[in-house]
Amino acid sequence: MLDQPLTLPCGAVLPNRLAKAAMTEGLADPLGSPTAELEQLYRVWGAGGCGMLLSGNVQVDGDHLERPGNVILDRPAMAR
Numbered sequence: 001m002l003d004q005p006l007t008l009p010c011g012a013v014l015p016n017r018l019a020k021a022a023m024t025e026g027l028a029d030p031l032g033s034p035t036a037e038l039e040q041l042y043r044v045w046g047a048g049g050c051g052m053l054l055s056g057n058v059q060v061d062g063d064h065l066e067r068p069g070n071v072i073l074d075r076p077a078m079a080r
């Protein structure tokens, strides 16, 4: 059963029913941009076979981080 595909309501098809839960990484640089280490972590997780990877903390407001090293989608820190 876990190896069976799953179609989400949006139409995306997951290749299996295994999912990595969201886990904070703290691997962005001080400006909130992803680092090579964060890319490598997701490369390893991506190769692990899970049908879905839920990302860790990706903050939409750089003034309200969960911890240093969060990825920030807000305007660049230099402009805040």
Ligand SMILES: Cc1cc2nc3c(=O)[nH]c(=O)nc-3n(C[C@H](O)[C@H](O)[C@H](O)COP(=O)(O)O)c2cc1C
Residues within 6 Å of the ligand: 021, 022, 023, 024, 025, 055, 056, 057, 058
């Ligand atoms: C953005 C985000 C980051 C999270 N980071 C962690 C974490 O670092 N460690 C952890 O144990 N759970 C973390 N969680 C919670 C887990 O992803 C998960 O929801 C929790 O362990 C409950 O799992 P369950 O719903 O399968 O019981 C995070 C959740 C979110 C939404």
